[in-house]
Amino acid sequence: MTWRLTSSSTRRCPHVLPDDVTRRQQRYLRHLITQKSAAVPNYEPDLKFPFNVRVAVMFWNMLFLKDTLPDASVGSTTDWNRGRYLANALGRCAECHTPRGAFGQMNGAKALQGSTLGRVEPPDIMPAELVARGWTSADLQTFFATGISRQGPAFGEMHQVAMLSTQYLSPGDLRALSTYMHRRCAASTHAGATGFRRCHASGGRAGKLCCRVCGVSWTRGGGQTSRGGIDARAFDAASQGDPHNLIVAMLDGVDAPEFAGTESIQAMPGFAATLSDDELANLANYLRSGWGG
Numbered sequence: 001m002t003w004r005l006t007s008s009s010t011r012r013c014p015h016v017l018p019d020d021v022t023r024r025q026q027r028y029l030r031h032l033i034t035q036k037s038a039a040v041p042n043y044e045p046d047l048k049f050p051f052n053v054r055v056a057v058m059f060w061n062m063l064f065l066k067d068t069l070p071d072a073s074v075g076s077t078t079d080w081n082r083g084r085y086l087a088n089a090l091g092r093c094a095e096c097h098t099p100r101g102a103f104g105q106m107n108g109a110k111a112l113q114g115s116t117l118g119r120v121e122p123p124d125i126m127p128a129e130l131v132a133r134g135w136t137s138a139d140l141q142t143f144f145a146t147g148i149s150r151q152g153p154a155f156g157e158m159h160q161v162a163m164l165s166t167q168y169l170s171p172g173d174l175r176a177l178s179t180y181m182h183r184r185c186a187a188s189t190h191a192g193a194t195g196f197r198r199c200h201a202s203g204g205r206a207g208k209l210c211c212r213v214c215g216v217s218w219t220r221g222g223g224q225t226s227r228g229g230i231d232a233r234a235f236d237a238a239s240q241g242d243p244h245n246l247i248v249a250m251l252d253g254v255d256a257p258e259f260a261g262t263e264s265i266q267a268m269p270g271f272a273a274t275l276s277d278d279e280l281a282n283l284a285n286y287l288r289s290g291w292g293g
């Protein structure tokens, strides 16, 4: 099924699907209905009151279903418009990356500025923040296309986003999405090599472990890139304003999940059982001041 979008329809309403796309979706769903269904019994919805009252959704929609989220960046080129459409109408990036109010509505004043979701928190992905943390447009394209970049692997829910969705974007769409999510800017130098060298030289239990935490346990002779391809100086969780994801990575470790193409990493063990709270806090401070900028 091919989705062709006119630039006028994407410009008119960036957060909802244009009519021609929804019509095609309907046709596709009708086509599915004609197929023989799998022999799986339906299950009763288990939402509790008042969430099981469907009509309440109408009121919620009236109050909060508005196409008013501000754009992540400013632009007018075809690529930018296409990227805006991909991020908002199809990728639904804001649904996870925007904090919510008391009624579950997205907080438009803080669009894409990071939220709480589950064990792993979607960080702030406003272009200025991504640039400040060292992401280039090429990094973003690699991240969306493969699920891993020099900043580290996509994990938590973002791994599914990359594996089920963004890895299938065409090169043109990858470029468009990254154009929208990345204000053009020279590559950041905020994460210098000094932190890496200090890490290796620092010795001590937490000092040795920190190199593994950042994916550099496999490097030899002062190299800065792990065998898995992650640049320790760019490791993103260390430079996020909120240390939540860094601490979760240290506690739980990082799996070696599937990535698109030939990308792979070695799993990193969790240190919940080996490091005390104080050691974890010291380590997080050390990593954030050494590499996080």
Ligand code: HEC
Pocket: 086, 087, 091, 092, 093, 094, 095, 096, 097, 117, 120, 121, 122, 123, 125, 133, 140, 143, 151, 153, 154, 155, 156, 157, 158, 159, 161, 166, 181, 236, 237, 240, 245
């Ligand atoms: C289902 C929830 C969900 C959706 C939808 C989602 N993300 Fe994420 N995203 C996350 C989580 C959780 C993380 C943190 C884990 C990680 O860094 O991989 C994350 C991380 C990221 C990162 C890495 C940021 C960093 O500093 O490490 C980028 C870039 C990103 N998302 C961009 C996007 C874009 C663009 C979209 C829309 C196409 C999107 N996300 C949609 C949950 C989501």
